[in-house]
Amino acid sequence: MPDRSDAEPGDKDSEGKKEAQTLTGITVTGSNLPTTPDAVAVPVTILGSEQIERIGVSANVLEILRKMIPSFAGRGNAGNSNANNNNQNTAGGSQVQLRNLDTLVLINGRRVATSGINGIGGKSFVDVNQIPVGAIDRIEVLTDGSSAIYGSDAIGGVVNIILKSDYEGVEIGTRFGFAEGGYQERSANFVAGTPIHGGNITVMGSTSHTDPLFQNQRPFSTPLTGRSSQVPGAVGANGLNPGALLNPSLDSPRDRNPTGSSATAGSIGDLINNGTYSASTPAGIAGTYDLSKYQTLLLKQDQNALAATFNSALLPDNRLTAFGDVELAKTKSYTQFLPVVTAVNVPAGAPYDPLKTAFPKVQFGYLPFTHNFNNESRDTRVTLGLRGEITDDWNWEAAYVYSSSLLTQKQSGLIYKPNLARAIAGGYDANGNPVTGGTYSGVVPGYNESNPLVFVPSLDPFARASGVIAGSLNNLYGTETIDASSRLRAVDAKIVGSLFDLPAGRAGLAIGASYRTESLKGRPDANGYNTGPTAQRWIGGTYADPFSSSRDISALYAETRVPITGADWNAPGLHDFDLIGAVRAEHYSDVGGSVVPKIGFHWQPFDAQVTVRGTYAKSFTAPTLYAMFGPTDTRIVGAGVIQSVFGLPAMPINGEDGNNPHLNPSKAKTAAIGVTLVPEVIKGLRLTIDYSDIRQKGFPGGIGFTNILQSINQYGSASPFFANLGVGNFPGASGATQPFTNPGDLLTYLKGGGSSLNLYAIDQFRNLGGIKEQSINISGSYEHPTETAGTFSVATTGAIFLHYKFQALPGQPFYEYAGYVTNGGTGVQGTIPKYHFYTSFDWRYDKWDLMLGNNFISSVTDIGPGGIVFANSTTLKRIHVGAYATWDLRAAYSVETPSERWRFIKEWDVAVGINNIGNRMPPLAPQAYTDNNADVSTYSPLGRLFYVSASIKF
Incomplete structure (x- = not known):
């Protein structure tokens, strides 16, 4: 006892x-x-x-x-x-x-x-x-x-x-x-x-x-669906992001369509009509993505x-x-966290672009590479x-x-951003010679921009894991220490x-x-x-x-x-x-x-x-010393915030945690x-x-991104946190706007297909x-x-x-x-x-x-x-x-x-x-x-x- x-x-x-x-x-x-x-x-x-x-x-x-x-x-x-x-x-x-x-x-x-x-x-x-x-x-x-x-x-x-x-x-x-x-x-x-x-x-x-x-x-924690619409194989369509999902019988649009300089499709609508993609909604796509396969309890x-x-x-x-x-x-x-998935814009002429034009809002990720913390x-x-x-x-x-x-x-399973656009672009042959429509890409090794380019097979950002081209992930995924x-x-x-x-x-x-x-x-x-x-x-x-x-x-x-x-x-x-x-x-x-x-x-x-x-x-x-004098921490805020606030499929936002020496x-x-x-x-x-x-x-503490989003959606410009959210950039930075002046504007924006990655929130320490x-x-x-x-x-x-x-x-x-x-x-x-x-x-x-x-x-x-x-x-x-x-x-x-x-x-x-x-x-x-x-x-x-x-x- x-x-x-x-x-x-x-x-x-x-x-x-x-x-x-x-x-x-x-x-x-x-x-x-x-x-x-x-x-x-x-x-x-x-x-x-x-x-x-x-x-x-x-x-x-x-x-x-x-x-x-x-x-x-x-x-x-x-x-x-x-x-x-x-x-x-x-x-x-x-x-x-x-x-x-x-x-x-x-x-x-x-x-x-x-x-x-x-x-x-x-x-x-x-x-x-x-x-x-x-x-x-x-x-x-x-x-x-x-x-x-x-x-x-x-x-x-x-x-x-x-x-x-x-x-x-x-x-x-x-x-x-x-x-x-x-x-x-x-x-x-x-x-x-x-x-x-x-x-x-x-x-x-x-x-x-x-x-x-x-x-x-x-x-109780499986299946865990409806949480995130950031799924490889998903793309923007019909004003929604994402709004279409790759046909489950295909590994990539290249299985059914000519790509790159040979592409014939003019729009995502053409790819939906020919059965390459199925029109959907963020909620519908999130319903297909079982997170429990990847995450630890x-x-x-x-x-x-x-x-x-x-x-x-x-x-x-x-x-x-x-x-x-x-x-x-x-x-x-x-x-172990979910694999990193990010939206990319694929330029026209990229080796695996199935459109004759640039293809925006493509969800890229490689599911076998989870985001791990050691x-x-x-x-x-x-x-x-x-x-x-x-x-x-x-x-x-x-x-x-x-x-x-x-x-x-x-943190392993991260994507080295400078190499991502390079890996998608192609334009080279195996020896590094520029070739129109070339299926090789020049990327830097060692995650160091001072290193000379090496040439690897180009990345197909539309592909599911089973359709990833061997060698195309080299120098793309790495570990942050x-x-x-x-x-x-x-x-x-x-x-x-x-x-x-x-x-x-x-x-x-x-x-x-x-x-x-x-x-x-x-x-x-x-x-x-x-x-x-x-x-x-x-x-x-x-x-x-x-x-x-x-x-x-x-x-x-x-x-x-x-x-x-x-x-x-x-x-x-x-x-x-x-x-x-x-x-x-x-x-x-x-x-x-x-x-x-x-x-x-x-x-x-x-x-x-x-x-x-x-x-x-x-x-x-x-x-704490960090709360008073720490650096500004800019990061992708967990996708579950929007899911828990609005009941929508989880989407990440940009977040900044700021110090306050006057605490x-x-x-x-x-x-x-x-x-x-x-x-x-x-x-x-x-x-x-x-x-x-x-x-x-x-x-001393942060306001909380949950509180910021909920309050702005409820009160609009009357929210005490109205100045903590920006669109296009962080509040006060070049290009930042704040259009959510009326109650409900933020939810309407997200339901209407507005990109959550275009939201930038600041959560500065303060005496609460x-x-x-x-x-x-x-x-x-x-x-x-x-x-x-x-x-x-x-x-x-x-x-x-x-x-x-x-x-x-x-x-x-x-x-x-x-x-x-x-x-x-x-x-x-x-x-x-x-x-x-x-x-x-x-x-x-x-x-x-x-x-x-x-x-x-x-x-x-x-x-x-x-x-x-x-x-x-x-x-x-x-x-x-x-x-x-x-x-x-x-x-x-x-x-x-x-x-x-x-x-x-x-x-x-x-x-x-x-x-x-x-x-x-x-x-x-x-x-x-x-x-x-x-x-x-x-x-x-x-x-x-x-x-x-x-x-x-x-």
Whole structure:
């Protein structure tokens, strides 16, 4: 059953005096003051390594937290489910967010560098996947705003991952899981430790692999048609783009028509009349294109990690101790997108042009060459510190941290734009001699315009894959390589001790300071620059200019705990009452300073059976370096935006993500109150309920291309985003116009055959509106030991979202999102159920442990990608998404010191389990999730998963 640090047994010493701050206490997440976990004034959930092992999920911290702590809700919790979209670009990394709000991630209580993907415009987050699960001693989750303790990012709460330390011996473990469709996941880990010089060194390592899962391997995401009309073999016709599709019996128009200089057809109408093409519509053509053959639901991932912790006494009696930790991780991920398809204009006389004239709006692509992303992340972290005692009442600690995340992303299956027109044009013989109607083309090798031409068979852009001419793709498809890095260097120091004695106990004080430097870099492929002589040469790739920026952050902080009443000095209703206060002043070199307070109380009215605690805090999140100073990122925006906004076949648009050096930090106010009951009349029962109210405003983010298009179509020139959309070029650039002045003009344009690739939208970072979140976290556990039948226990943890109200821009209304599912716009993304519970039933008897687990998510309503503000103004409907419940079963057998013969083995265990016994698939939300038909981050697409695990200790 889950351990809970918010349990409240008594906290008195043998003399009846309260030891609020003692050197024998531990530092619990949420406080700088050493105390016992049951005496904190904030809600902290602790997941121990044994609990993590027993839930039976893959070796990924995100999946562990999402399953065991339901308040990790919303699309901000993105990981290997980020397989076929870029609106939550994590490059295979795993982000965690409590209540879909900014959440700070720590390792051993200190900061970690954010993922390098932010250096090329991806998400700014700490990749929890870099931490080997086998190295984790426990995870402490604080569901309370804590910028006064930790600084920026702690609006939703804090996740503190504590690595194993002080281990003696060797343990080796392994796990293997498999599901329908050949899916497999496997991992192995070890931990070894030994005493050294009055301390200990512990070394841990792990390796893990998860297979990719493709859309056509699951029934809810296949077939996936009607999403995109960009299909090889499609061409413009009858004022529609596309408006005709190649006869399925033909590989190319050349099979039925003379081409090039011999062409006889005068128009696309002639080709339709002779049966070469069939007239159609974008919707009709999209209905023939099954995307599920090409796209992944879950990424393929491989991780290798090594970690170590150490401590060593440099002076006796705790007067001086050295400590530290080291983590090294390399994570590779692979995901597959649709093949790149682009519209081309084929000039008159090109070898395979079936018209006597130029042929515009021809959809070219080669379906066997999918758009693939191969990411490799190399993460390093080193902590070196000293701690010691000054007196019996005071101690100190200081440390240095270096952390880095280096990312290399290779996007393959891209088209080298300068060679495309050359490859189509022809006009040469095999020796490179100009020949009228020649069926060879001159292209540059090596994707470098300074290289001399080489000659290859000309490209037939009208052909399907089966009709592609051998050699015509040479030097046309290539790979874009992008490098990015994020680094953090930090020093911190604090002094902790007891100020003086009060009648109820001793008052404690912690004061400290920190200084850190954050840096971020992005180095795109030379052919992927956004500006300059080599700019935008990869069709389908990412366009951005080189970027490098850094900032310095300094902070001073203080925290105190004052016992007002205690066992020896109290009053009726005030058996035990402490006040806690904290304040932090933090200064950023680029956005200025911020001072945030926090106050709280810890109250036992009568005795330890009832504990009440509460806090009020201010928190903040600083804008990212990329949002403030990053380069303009011009790219093709995913085709699903138009599909999800208007219900039309998916068509891409041109997008530009812009920086804003005038961004301000986002600010929040948090109020929380909680009650814990440990009734003596029911031994083994513990109940906890925590209420939180969070008000955040001005968070930095993009408007969202979905919001831009929906708003302009709804309001025309009255839209606040009217100036963010242009036709012909980006707004403000030469040739740009904006004709969509009336409501509905944009939809009329698209339905009338207007090219989506002629739309140019700018989504600049800005301080957006706000969030009003009110939720209740509930946990309960009961353990009943028996003399003959073992121990029975039940535990449950739940999140109830009373409200999750979102305001897109200052001055606009707040709209409710609790109980809804949406996927797009400005931060409100994913599924936010009103009720989400994880419950386990456990029976332990002798060497056996049998556990049954239940995951329940209440029903939600699919309102499409842009949210409630647009749900009633478009063709979108409100679709009921049913409640979701799955059951897990695990049986384990463990033996300690099995025999004299095998006495060098201390313990071994083996476990088998089934997750999702009923093979429940995610409920459909096809409007919000046009990419998969369902939210595969909140609801696992694996279905029934069998696994076996084993470990042995020496």
